[in-house]
Amino acid sequence: MAKKTVASLQKGEGRTYSKVIKMVKSPKTGAYVFEEKMVPNEAVKDALK
Secondary structure, three states: OHHHHHHHHOOHHHHHEEEEEEEEEOOOOOOEEEEEEEEEHHHHHHHOO
């Protein structure tokens, strides 16, 4: 499954996007969770704020 996702991102428009993984503390439990987003390369720094 992952190979198909990676392969599809390598063609054409996929190269203009990056996968951003951010660790965020949950307000309910206090545990850390990971948020994953696909963002344009120009917006990576904004997504990490």
